[in-house]
Amino acid sequence: MxxxxxxxxxxxxxxxxxxxxxxxxxxxxxxxxxxxxxxxxxxxxxxxxxxxxxxxxxxxxxxxxxxxxxxxxxxxxxxxxxxxxxxxxxxxxxxxxxxxxxxxxxxxxxxxxxxxxxxxxxxxxxxxxxxxxxxxxxxxxxxxxxxxxxxxxxxxxxxxxxxxxxxxxxxxxxxxxxxxxxxxxxxxxxxxxxxxxxxxxxxxxxxxxxxxxxxxxxxxxxxxxxxxxxxxxxxxxxxxxxxxxxxxxxxxxxxxxxxxxxxxxxRDLHRCDPPAHVEGQTYAEVTRLLQGYIENEVDMNPDGTCKENCAFYTLAENHGCFRDLYCQRQQKCEGRILECQYIDSDMWVCPAGRNSNRRYEWIEYENGRTLGHAGTCMRGSTKVDSWWRWLFWHCSYCMCLCEESGPQSHRYFSLREATSDSKNNKVVTGVRLVKLGRVFHLQVSQGSLGERGHVTPDGWVSVQAFDPEDMGVKDTVDYHTLTYEKRAIDLDQLDSPEGHILTGVRFRMHGPHLHFEIRSTPFNYTTGRLSADKSQWISNDNTDGAEIPRSKLHLYRPDIPTRTHTPLPVDSKHDQYIEFVNTDLEADAAQSTVPFIDIQPVQPLKGAAMLSGAGVIHRGARGSGGFIAVSLRTYDYTRHIKAEAPPKDFEDVETADFAPMVN
Structure with a gap:
């Protein structure tokens, strides 16, 4: 040879x-x-x-x-x-x-x-x-x-x-x-x-x-x-x-x-509605942020009088229970009472179950107006009547909103970072929102990045659970509390610069808004090596008060989103925001806080794909509260698509030891 x-x-x-x-x-x-x-x-x-x-x-x-x-x-x-x-x-x-x-x-x-x-x-x-x-x-x-x-x-x-x-x-x-x-x-x-x-x-x-x-x-x-x-x-x-x-x-x-x-x-990707909505598996709720609440005006002022009307009580609180009337039969609002209005003097009220986050299943007024889906009442309905006091003062029952803290109030969002182990060359391969106790967290899955975009899945990165009342845990540092004044969340789809890949996500406060950010890390596509020390956080810091303001996504008479029988598409756009609000009075007696939170994981190819961006979106439609959800942006392969031509010439080579048979 x-x-x-x-x-x-x-x-x-x-x-x-x-x-x-x-x-x-x-x-x-x-x-x-x-x-x-x-x-x-x-x-x-x-x-x-x-x-x-x-x-x-x-x-x-x-x-x-x-x-x-x-x-x-x-x-x-x-x-x-x-x-x-x-x-x-x-x-x-x-x-x-x-x-x-x-x-x-x-x-x-x-x-x-x-x-x-x-x-x-x-x-x-x-x-x-x-x-x-x-x-x-x-x-x-x-x-x-x-x-x-x-x-x-x-x-x-x-x-x-x-x-x-x-x-x-x-x-x-x-x-x-x-x-x-x-x-x-x-x-x-x-x-x-x-x-x-x-x-x-x-x-x-x-x-x-x-x-x-x-x-x-x-x-x-x-x-x-x-x-x-x-x-x-x-x-x-x-x-x-x-x-x-x-x-x-x-x-x-x-x-x-x-x-x-x-x-x-x-390159955007999100989850659709599942075949069946299951609380704790596909969605979770913010609770007791703004909830419909019946209160008589006599119990909303320290004097115990009925000199005003319901509209006067735009911001109030409970000061007692006059003569142990209907107030004795319901859980009182332990926080602020907001935006009261008068609907009718007398009503039938169906209380919710003892383990429910709701206060009422439905309310039916004598004038025929119904709040919620009236029907049978498992615990028996209660007749609630306003009354006259000293002939010229009408003590009216008002329909208000209650904002309260406490064990039943789940309205906290973690501000802690959720990142991949970029120092060991791992990248984010999926994102989801999870609810642990009363707190919503961002969680990421990670995978090991190899040559030419190859990703080996490595599973979900564990989240450290905490409660807002834990020692050493601080509001505005570790978590954000949704309140009437601070209940907006920004809706953005963020992407990394060319040559960068997704290695983290987090919430932070930007003014009164809960704001989403991504961590972007440069990498070499051929070798798959990350430059972890050059990572940067990227966000869209526009506000609703800027010269070109961030626009608000309004919810029109929103009902509970799981009641919707048609798929809910993405109806938000980049550079918007949405506020958590109560459900519609007629549809749900204002008993739920919407949007709900979609907790389905977004993880293309089961964690074996490269990602360059992520975002927070809203899926909804007219008449539905919809869902807040996370979205992902997959890596742009366009510049890597090129044909590699084979070598051009097939040259004959003399070999002394090879003589094939010719027929």
Whole structure:
């Protein structure tokens, strides 16, 4: 064996190690291209053999080529397993109901073509495993199919799949399938939360799936040319070169189409309404912040008089229980009484259950007005009547709002940071809101960042629970207390600068608003290494009093959001804010605080995806209180999508020890 051949084999061994570590289709395609080129160098230049007798070297070279093909197949299979976790084409097919016929037909065609190439590649793997038991004619026939010009053979399948993504004559054949998918995702079906993939991720994964199919096809075709050459069917140097050129052209065009689609695809991701709302599992509530409360005006002033009317009591408190009337039969408001109004003198009141956060189930006035959903009353309804005092003072029962602290008041938000262990190269892979005791916390999941965007999930980072009354815990430092004056939360979608990745989230106070921030850390995409010491906190510090003010998202007569029978879409925008308020009087007797808090985790690909941003959003609709929820922004892969062309030349190499049989 010549010195050059020894060097080539050593280089091939090194290349196999690199292929074993390939984490994405771009790197894998480049390295398989190099593997193919060096394999051509190893098999050498054919020349005529005499006697028509199959030489042992033919079998040896066949085994060498198939061994290298087996190494390539293993690398493809490993990456394929990773991509199967988010098979974009399969997901789109599963969600195809209601889509346009044009898109559905093209997705079906693409799925069929990819499946046929995949089936051929699996058959090739089987042949490689059983090579010692197969007749040469079996391998020869398969190799011939892999390079045949017939439309149904492998090259034809690859060309037809490519034409769906990059139509050769767009003015005749229409737009790219990637563009049709993008239009569908962002216009017809804007919510991908049930898939836990952003449109950007779905387009990127679709590109990966098609690119991996191209790599499979390229490897099968090149190694087929090698086998045919070993079997003495010809030289095939020019054919192999044309295969490489066409693979390079298709890869370049597909990458350009993918970049164009990715640049326009949304990277935002959130959760939709679950099949069933379950308190403590899918949502939680802020309680006893603002709640409907019945109080007679005689008990709202220290003099015990009825000189004023209900509207006078915009800010008051309970001063007693006059003559042990209805006040004796309900839990009094231990805090501030706000925004009282007169509705009618007499009413029937249905008290809530003893373990409920509500005070009343419903209230029905004698004038016919009903607050809440009147019906049966488990604890029995109570007649409540206003009265006259000294003939000219009317002691009216007022409908007010109660704001009170205490064990039943869950209105605290943690201001502590929720971060990944960036010093050990871990990044945020998911975010959720959790309620521990009476306090709402931000919680993150983390994963180890590797080369070229590879993330290994590592689970949820534990949250240290605390109570506002714990020793050493301070308001405005460790937590924020929602009050009538400070009950706004900012709604923003934040993103990291280019070259940065998400490593933390937190709430802080910005004036009277609860404000959301993200921690962003620079990293090297190729190596996957974080620069933890250069992390920075990013926020949108605009206020409602600025020159271009932050706008308020108003809730119109909000009811309890779990009563809504239709999905609640995202109705907030970046640079808005919303206030926690009581539910509507008519709808719910003002007994609940809305919005509710969505505590479903947002974690794309089960913690195996890169994120660059996060936010706080509101999902709701007219007549519903909706949900405050977290959202994520997935990493922008656009600038990393580029075709790596295989090496250009297949040079014949003289090898003294190889003489394939010629039939």
């Amino acid at each position: 010549t010195g050059r051949l020894v060097a080539l084999l050593a280089l091939l061994a090194t290349t196999h190690a690199f292929i074993d570590d390939a984490l994405d289709v771009i790197k894998l395609g480049k390295e398989i291209g190099e593997e193919v080129l060096m394999s051509w160098d190893v098999i050498g230049k054919p020349f005529n053999a005499t006697g028509g007798v199959e030489l042992p070297l033919v079998r040896r070279r066949e085994r060498q080529v198939l061994a290298r093909l087996a190494g390539v197949s293993r690398a493809i299979e490993r990456l394929e397993l990773a991509l199967d976790k988010s098979d974009a084409v399969a997901m789109l097919m599963a969600q195809s109901g209601g889509r346009g016929a044009r898109l559905e037909l093209r997705l079906t065609d693409l799925a069929d073509l990819l499946a046929r190439v995949d089936g051929a590649e699996k058959q090739m793997r089987k042949y490689v495993q059983l090579q010692g038991q197969l007749e040469r004619s079996t391998l020869e026939q398969f190799a011939a199919w892999c390079v045949s010009p017939d439309r149904g053979a492998l090259p034809g399948l690859l060309e037809r799949a490519h034409a769906l993504l990059v139509p050769p004559h767009q003015h005749l054949l229409g737009r790219s399938l990637l563009q049709l998918v993008l239009d569908d995702l962002q216009e017809v079906h804007p919510d991908l939360c049930e898939l836990q993939l952003s449109p950007h991720q779905l387009i990127h994964d679709m590109y990966n799936t098609v690119s991996l199919t191209e790599i499979k096809g390229y490897a099968m075709m090149q190694f087929s040319w090698m086998l045919l050459r070993i079997y003495g069917k010809g030289n095939f140097t020019q054919e192999a070169s044309l295969t490489r050129q066409r693979y390079s052209e298709r890869s370049t065009q597909t990458a350009a189409a993918a970049r164009a689609a990715l640049a326009m695809a949304s």
